[in-house]
Amino acid sequence: MIQNRREFVKVSGVLGLMAAAGLITMKEAQAQQQAWNKAAFDTKSLEDTIKALGGSATAPSGDITITAPDIAENGAVVPVAVSSKIPNTQGIYVLVEKNPNTLAAGFTIPSGTEPSVATRIKMGQTSNVHAVVKADNKFYVATKEIKVTLGGCGG
Amino acid sequence: MPDPMRIRATEQPDGVDVRVLMSHEMEGGQRRDSAGQLVPAHFISNVTVNHNGKPVLTAEWGPAVSKNPYLQFKFKGGKKGEKISVTWVDNKGETRTDEATIG
Numbered sequence: 001m002i003q004n005r006r007e008f009v010k011v012s013g014v015l016g017l018m019a020a021a022g023l024i025t026m027k028e029a030q031a032q033q034q035a036w037n038k039a040a041f042d043t044k045s046l047e048d049t050i051k052a053l054g055g056s057a058t059a060p061s062g063d064i065t066i067t068a069p070d071i072a073e074n075g076a077v078v079p080v081a082v083s084s085k086i087p088n089t090q091g092i093y094v095l096v097e098k099n100p101n102t103l104a105a106g107f108t109i110p111s112g113t114e115p116s117v118a119t120r121i122k123m124g125q126t127s128n129v130h131a132v133v134k135a136d137n138k139f140y141v142a143t144k145e146i147k148v149t150l151g152g153c154g155g
Numbered sequence: 156m157p158d159p160m161r162i163r164a165t166e167q168p169d170g171v172d173v174r175v176l177m178s179h180e181m182e183g184g185q186r187r188d189s190a191g192q193l194v195p196a197h198f199i200s201n202v203t204v205n206h207n208g209k210p211v212l213t214a215e216w217g218p219a220v221s222k223n224p225y226l227q228f229k230f231k232g233g234k235k236g237e238k239i240s241v242t243w244v245d246n247k248g249e250t251r252t253d254e255a256t257i258g
Contacts, residue, residue, distance in 0.1 A: 036200045036246075041217040077221045096219060100185055104219035113211050113230040114170060120221040122183060 041103050046130055046141070049095055049103050055139040058132060061086060064142035066131045067118075075123040075148040082131040083116035084140075091134035092117055098127035123148045162255035164239050171233035171257055173204065173212075175226045175241050183218040199224060201244045206233050233257050 040052035050058055067081040082092050092115060093106045104121045115133070123129075126147045133140045158178035165172050177199065184196025202214040211230040233239070235257055242252040 036215055041215075079225075081227070099219050101217060101219065103217055105217065106215045107228075108213040108215075110210060110212070112232050113228065116229060117212070117214075118225070118227040120225045122181075122219045122221055124185075 058139045058141040061140035066144040071147040079120050081118035084133040086135040089115035089135045093132040095130040157251045160253040164257040166235045170229040170231040177224045181222045199243045199245045203242045206239045
């Protein structure tokens, strides 16, 4: 019995130390870091991004709505909202054609979550913004041009 | 330790509306400092929103997301009084988790 208790104390001590040293959260953090699709974020065009995301072609779709200003005064903060009416939407991606890297953000939509997200992105210059929706492992796209009067990349 | 997030989650007839405002520099890696040196990129790369331990949204971001990122979405199945948690990780391995109660 005493032996068991010692073992228990030892184990909990080690676990406690790990948590205190941030080892456990570090591991978690690293696991999440690895989930970042570097290849996709390095791409320079819509076609390349789709390839890096595992697709081959995109079909234009009227079921994707991009809500964003026609003219953004400040390219550093451009509010963009994307919603999809395509059934089984699994993911939403926001791409800016003329940014140094095309892909700005990607969202994974589990079932039960509405296929509609809003965020704010940076735009270097006036450009087409593509909203790509992944549904049933197919890719759909809608495009809107946003004019930028003051760029948000570089300075 | 990075600054806390501001999270607002409200129950609405068609689901729980979640709005998150994070505090992060989101350095794009394109900008040069006064000495002409490139400022290295420093940005949030992954965001996870959990409700009852189950992810309701995960996001992968590049450096093109604006400084102090904003995120809004809606999910079904949440009730008033329940908790959601939001976690982000940046490309330097820094992380922060904050909780909010659905109101």
